[in-house]
Amino acid sequence: MKLFFSRIGVGMLFSVLCGIIMPHTAFGQQENFTLTITPPLFQLTIGPGEFWTSSVKIVNANAYDITVYASAVDFKQYGEEGQEMFMPLFERKAGEPSHALASWLELPSDGTFIKKGESREIPFSLRIPADADPGSHYAAILVGTRPLKEPQNESVIKVSSMVSSLLFARIKGDIRESGFIREFSADHALYERPGATFTLRFKNTGNVHVRPQGDVVVTDMWGNEKGKIFINKETDFGNVLPQTTRKFPLVWDSPDGAASFPSFGRYKAIATLAYGDDARQSGFATTYFWVVPIRLTASIALTIFIVFLLVLWMIKRHVRYALEREMGVRIAQRMKVRTRWGLIVLVGAITLLLVFLIMVGNDASSLWDRAGHALRAFFSGRRMRFP
Secondary structure (H helix, E strand, C coil): CEEEEECCCCCCEEECCCCCEECCCECCCCCCCCEEEECCEEEEEECCCCEEEEEEEEECCCCCCEEEEEEEEEEEEECCCCEEEEEEHHHCCCCCCCCCHHHHEECCCCCEEECCCCEEEEEEEEECCCCCCCEEEEEEEEEECCCCCCCCCCCCCCCCCEEEEEEEEEECCCCCCCEEEEEEEECCCEECCCCEEEEEEEEECCCCCECCEEEEEEECCCCCEEEEEEECCCCCCCCECCCCEEEEEEEECCCCCCCCHHHCEEEEEEEEEEECCCCCEEEEEEEEEEECCHHHHHHHHHHHHHHHHHHHHHHHHHHHHHHHHHHCHHHHHHHHHHHHHHHHHHHHHHHHHHHHHHHHHCCCCHHHHHHHHHHHHHHHCCCCCCC
8 A cells, every 4th residue: 555645844734614715724703723633645555455644633622621523524625726625424315326435434433631731633534445546536524512413303414614635546556647737728818017827727538647847938029938837746735636726926027027128028938737646748839928018119119209399390480481581481381380280289198198108107097008908909809997
């Protein structure tokens, strides 16, 4: 039998019965009540018909004595962000298999008394049936100040304080490790400065849980590496259960994150994931996005336009004086009227430039936000919000 323990610090994975994962320490209804369990996760490989024993350590850091009770519950995953749900054995629906991992766990039926400031070990055993299906099976050991009992007149179980230790068992046999990157995309098609957020979804199509690990490499349009994001590095969590999809939100923050012309261009992000214990497999996915310093680009374009109008006005002024000398005052007067309108347009353009520069200097300008919002939506074609 091959056993892997995952002991992450002294803290633990706290969970209430509804399945929401909370901080490492459980807090009850009593003031300053704390309860800690270790290890938070067991991972083991075991064969059908085999027997295994271990224990969890409960620490009572309170200023009074307590009695705790341990119970085995089914462990399920819902959603795409790794949310867990714990279901007691008596809440199984009709037709659901009765040979889940929680049914194979044996725990003390009596409470465990722990003095203040001390700790106690709660032993448990796991007996795998000879006809157990190969693949991954999951359960959790809940330890709380009240025993889990089937409610008589209530449909909701009330638990004052509970902590949990997860158990991931891999049953030997016909093991299938397979999966693929279902989606990898940038949350926006256009960014104003270097930096982006990505969404990666991994689908597990096998019958055992896998923990995909890898990275995302971001390069600019010249092929220069601009950043790297690590996925599931140095952690024992982040598993993807069989026949489920898990979403990994990723953030790339460039060290030179200020908007500038050198950062302009089309960027490429390549996601590389490896997974599997028996046969290491890998998957790849690529996405693209643009970095366009809109404010800086618009400022320079408007400045060039103003300079063009100024040069054009100077040329017309020179022509008017030349015609005044060669062809008389009548034509010069017509040119003077046209030049006056040109001067009005020039002054108006300079005024717009000054107003624009003021808006550029004020990030909170609602007018500029609306303009940038519309421009980004036009380029992205799918999302009407800022990154």
